[in-house]
Amino acid sequence: MPECLSCACLMTPLEPNTVLKYPPLVRELHDVLRARQFPALPEQPGRIELLARLLDTSISEAMYVVAELHATLSDPGDICEFGVAQGATSALLANEIRATNKQLWLYDSFAGLPKPSPQDQLKDDIFGLGSMDRYEGQMRCDAAEVETRLAQIGFPAARYHVRAGLVDQTLREGEGPATVCFADVDFDFYAPIAHTLAYLDRHLSPNGRIVVDDYDFFSTGAKTAVDEFLQQHGGRYEFVRPPAFAGKFCVLRRIFAPEKSDLNVRAPAENHWQQPTLTGFLERLGRYRIGFATVIDVGASNGMWTREVIQRFPEKHYFLVEARREHEPALAAFAAENPRVRYAICAAADRPGEVHFHAGDLFGGLAAHAPFSEHDIVVPARTLDELAATHQLKPPFLLKLDTHGFEEQILAGAPTLLAQASLVVIEAYNHRMGFGNLLFNELCTFMAQRGFRSLDLFDPLYRPHDASFWQVDFAFARSDWHGFSHPSYL
Numbered sequence: 419m420p421e422c423l424s425c426a427c428l429m430t431p432l433e434p435n436t437v438l439k440y441p442p443l444v445r446e447l448h449d450v451l452r453a454r455q456f457p458a459l460p461e462q463p464g465r466i467e468l469l470a471r472l473l474d475t476s477i478s479e480a481m482y483v484v485a486e487l488h489a490t491l492s493d494p495g496d497i498c499e500f501g502v503a504q505g506a507t508s509a510l511l512a513n514e515i516r517a518t519n520k521q522l523w524l525y526d527s528f529a530g531l532p533k534p535s536p537q538d539q540l541k542d543d544i545f546g547l548g549s550m551d552r553y554e555g556q557m558r559c560d561a562a563e564v565e566t567r568l569a570q571i572g573f574p575a576a577r578y579h580v581r582a583g584l585v586d587q588t589l590r591e592g593e594g595p596a597t598v599c600f601a602d603v604d605f606d607f608y609a610p611i612a613h614t615l616a617y618l619d620r621h622l623s624p625n626g627r628i629v630v631d632d633y634d635f636f637s638t639g640a641k642t643a644v645d646e647f648l649q650q651h652g653g654r655y656e657f658v659r660p661p662a663f664a665g666k667f668c669v670l671r672r673i674f675a676p677e678k679s680d681l682n683v684r685a686p687a688e689n690h691w692q693q694p695t696l697t698g699f700l701e702r703l704g705r706y707r708i709g710f711a712t713v714i715d716v717g718a719s720n721g722m723w724t725r726e727v728i729q730r731f732p733e734k735h736y737f738l739v740e741a742r743r744e745h746e747p748a749l750a751a752f753a754a755e756n757p758r759v760r761y762a763i764c765a766a767a768d769r770p771g772e773v774h775f776h777a778g779d780l781f782g783g784l785a786a787h788a789p790f791s792e793h794d795i796v797v798p799a800r801t802l803d804e805l806a807a808t809h810q811l812k813p814p815f816l817l818k819l820d821t822h823g824f825e826e827q828i829l830a831g832a833p834t835l836l837a838q839a840s841l842v843v844i845e846a847y848n849h850r851m852g853f854g855n856l857l858f859n860e861l862c863t864f865m866a867q868r869g870f871r872s873l874d875l876f877d878p879l880y881r882p883h884d885a886s887f888w889q890v891d892f893a894f895a896r897s898d899w900h901g902f903s904h905p906s907y908l
């Protein structure tokens with residue numbers, strides 16, 4: 419029995435229960451980093467639990483990864499992890515992209531580390547094996563492990579792609595993601611990292627980011643692959659290393675500098691306003707000279723869209739409407755952070771009362787008056803006109819709908835608000851989704867009948883099923899906007 423330290427008795431001293439203390443410690447570290455290092459990073463339900471389940475990655479490193487990921491979420495492209503192992507980081511990434519339509523691509527041999535190449539000299543003997551050759555086959559995990567983790571957090575199987583095998587065989591032109599906005603590269607060794615960086619350079623979106631783990635740690639190969647890559651593509655990437663406490667990794671941030679062959683498909687850096695992204699739209703919005711005082715974000719989920727907009731227009735007011743109570747903690751935290759943000763938990767509809775809601779996906783819900791055959795819940799419903807009156811929302815309005823097919827009903831409950839709206843942004847669809855949604859061309863006609871013309875479009879999405887156009891965010895302005903009377907391109 420250990421002795422009491424303060425006297426010579428044999429009493430057992432009280433020790434902290436380190437197991438119980440771990441989750442609150444993760445929460446504490448997360449909150450400190452968010453407050454001090456990443457103030458723009460939104461809260462995300464489930465993040466703390468997934469941070470606490472990481473195996474080889476420190477909380478600080480994971481927070482950097484998450485912050486880099488979020489910086490790219492309004493850009494086109496998918497998310498990749500190269501070197502998945504048991505999939506703890508994959509689950510963290512998946513949780514962060516729930517609200518988006520991005521796909522998650524997961525690459526691993528699932529047979530452990532490959533044979534090291536001559537560039538892989540043992541720098542830090544992490545498992546104490548004595549030589550680099552002995553690392554071949556280490557870190558082997560089963561692909562089923564990552565699938566289990568993704569199933570545990572309810573990430574839909576249709577949104578991720580596991581590519582098992584050596585990456586030089588599985589990551590080939592025409593078979594991998596066409597556009598990537600964020601990649602986490604954690605292969606440890608020179609050859610797979612060099613192969614992956616070369617692919618990413620051809621497919622990274624203009625503001626895309628790559629985190630390469632183990633830079634100058636374990637094998638010398640990771641650093642050599644990155645350094646060679648930067649020599650070859652000098653000037654196209656900003657090279658960032660985190661503070662020492664955060665770990666041994668580096669970030670490659672794409673700086674858009676087009677080659678001649680890129681000029682017809684991408685806008686140069688100073689032309690952010692030409693990009694078909696939310697960032698590009700917000701740039702253009704600043705130039706349209708259309709007044710709005712309050713942004714009403716309907717189908718706000720955890721407030722991710724408004725968080726982007728408020729950075730560009732911090733002087734506006736924001737009112738968020740979300741049907742799922744599960745998002746309330748994130749919305750309450752957002753409102754507590756910023757006095758210009760308010761929210762209501764209800765579905766927007768054509769009449770007050772209750773509506774049925776498809777609750778299959780926390781970020782993809784849909785309201786209806788008739789019950790759904792599966793995932794049906796009933797939620798309170800209010801009209802936007804009543805909400806605007808009750809909360810004394812200040813016109814003119816920028817109304818945003820991300821409501822998956824209930825737009826006609828929502829606008830039927832908002833004639834007064836619509837008359838005071840200068841802009842309406844609606845996620846529009848190109849396929850019938852089975853619940854009566856308008857097609858984008860029908861939506862344009864519908865809005866024309868209400869005095870609006872299409873002004874802008876951004877964030878187009880093409881579906882994996884057949885590569886066809888799936889959805890786009892359409893912005894409508896009042897038909898008498900001064901720009902519509904300007905007849906020429908210049």
Ligand SMILES: C[S@@+](CC[C@H](N)C(=O)[O-])C[C@H]1O[C@@H](n2cnc3c(N)ncnc32)[C@H](O)[C@@H]1O
Nearest residue numbers: 501502503507526527530531584585604605610
């Ligand atoms: C450090 S672990 C990844 C850890 C994981 N990213 C995490 O955060 O939990 C490295 C992984 O890379 C995989 N790997 C290494 N070289 C590879 C290659 N050439 N092709 C495919 N997978 C490879 C290994 O099987 C191993 O699972």
